[in-house]
Amino acid sequence: MLTRSLLAASLSAFTMLVAATVVTPARADDEKDKSGAAQSVGRVLFDDGVALFNQGKFAEACPKFEASLKIYPGLGTRGKLAECYEKLGRYASAWVTYGEVADLASRSGEKAREQVARERAKSLEPKLSYLTVVLPPDSHLPGLVIKENGNVLEPTAVGVDRPKDTGTYSFEVTAPNHRLYATRVTLAEGQSARVEVPPLEAILVVDAVPSTTTSSYAVSPAPPSPLASQVEAPSTWQKPAGLAITGAGAVAVVVGAAFGLSAKSKYDNAFDNGGCSRLTNQCDAAGQSSVDSARHAATMSTVVVVAGGVLAATGLVILLTAPSPRSMSMTVAPNAYAGGGGVTLSGSL
Numbered sequence: 001m002l003t004r005s006l007l008a009a010s011l012s013a014f015t016m017l018v019a020a021t022v023v024t025p026a027r028a029d030d031e032k033d034k035s036g037a038a039q040s041v042g043r044v045l046f047d048d049g050v051a052l053f054n055q056g057k058f059a060e061a062c063p064k065f066e067a068s069l070k071i072y073p074g075l076g077t078r079g080k081l082a083e084c085y086e087k088l089g090r091y092a093s094a095w096v097t098y099g100e101v102a103d104l105a106s107r108s109g110e111k112a113r114e115q116v117a118r119e120r121a122k123s124l125e126p127k128l129s130y131l132t133v134v135l136p137p138d139s140h141l142p143g144l145v146i147k148e149n150g151n152v153l154e155p156t157a158v159g160v161d162r163p164k165d166t167g168t169y170s171f172e173v174t175a176p177n178h179r180l181y182a183t184r185v186t187l188a189e190g191q192s193a194r195v196e197v198p199p200l201e202a203i204l205v206v207d208a209v210p211s212t213t214t215s216s217y218a219v220s221p222a223p224p225s226p227l228a229s230q231v232e233a234p235s236t237w238q239k240p241a242g243l244a245i246t247g248a249g250a251v252a253v254v255v256g257a258a259f260g261l262s263a264k265s266k267y268d269n270a271f272d273n274g275g276c277s278r279l280t281n282q283c284d285a286a287g288q289s290s291v292d293s294a295r296h297a298a299t300m301s302t303v304v305v306v307a308g309g310v311l312a313a314t315g316l317v318i319l320l321t322a323p324s325p326r327s328m329s330m331t332v333a334p335n336a337y338a339g340g341g342g343v344t345l346s347g348s349l
Helices: 002-023 025-054 058-071 075-088 091-107 111-127 238-272 285-320
Strands: 129-134 145-148 162-164 167-174 181-187 192-196 229-232 327-337 340-348
Touching: 025 058, 025 075, 058 075, 075 091, 075 111, 091 111, 091 162, 129 181, 181 192, 238 285
Parallel strands: 129 192
Antiparallel strands: 129 162, 145 167, 167 181, 229 327, 327 340
8 A cells, every 4th residue: 555655656746747847847957956056055155154153253254144145045044143143242233133033933933943033132132222313304405315334324214213233333414505414423332322414504506596585595796896898699599598408407307206206106115015124124135126226216316306407407597698689788796705605697688
């Protein structure tokens, strides 16, 4: 009876193997070869990491585990990486990684491993350091970008107490037509730090169109220069050119805004679909792809909107300085103010 069962099972397996080979012979072999090669390389890196870990060379072992995890993700590798981070004193990284291990173990039904990972993460909580970036309402500006250690800080991370490894963190805050603000903060074990973005200092830009509004950066016009003169009007090419350039700039601004909406939608979907965790800001492959795509769209939005604004402003300058068919009067007046200077163009069309 046992022999018949074995024979039937063997025939069934052989039939499935032949069918799979006939249907997709090349693809099945390719996928198997790729998976096997990745697993082999990942295993070698993992073994090297374990050897270094056992020798107490944690700073060298952690990169091995990280590389192994990228090539061939494994729950055991992730757990060993968390342990390595803990040995290095990178408690925030260890806490996050232990949490990932617990979540993955829960999904795969490995209750014992899940419990151990959660206990290890819990034991690290008193040692965690937290970093909070605050953006007050009066510091909000269009196109404002905050970078932490050279990486753009996502809007969802602003105002959130984030667990961070100890060390020094540098920040750069930029916005169009405003001066760069830079600072740095050092985190110690178990301590928290807060970085508040101040209102950025505006860089005054000469405006060819007199403004009817006032602000803290308004400049009073200087008396006309003795060099002011009457100029004979050239051809009227400026008006059609100004209209065309202004229209092109407006279209660019609309296109840039569309990119911005697309970026926000992609970014929100990455978290709403479960690809990324709002608690840890960690993403799986699909979630990271969505986040990267959103960042690309956001960059495109900023570039196109800024370029469109400049183009529209240029068109307005050309349009508003276009001469009448007979003549125009143009006055050149210098401006001086604290920290800089410029010129004012005025006249009759």
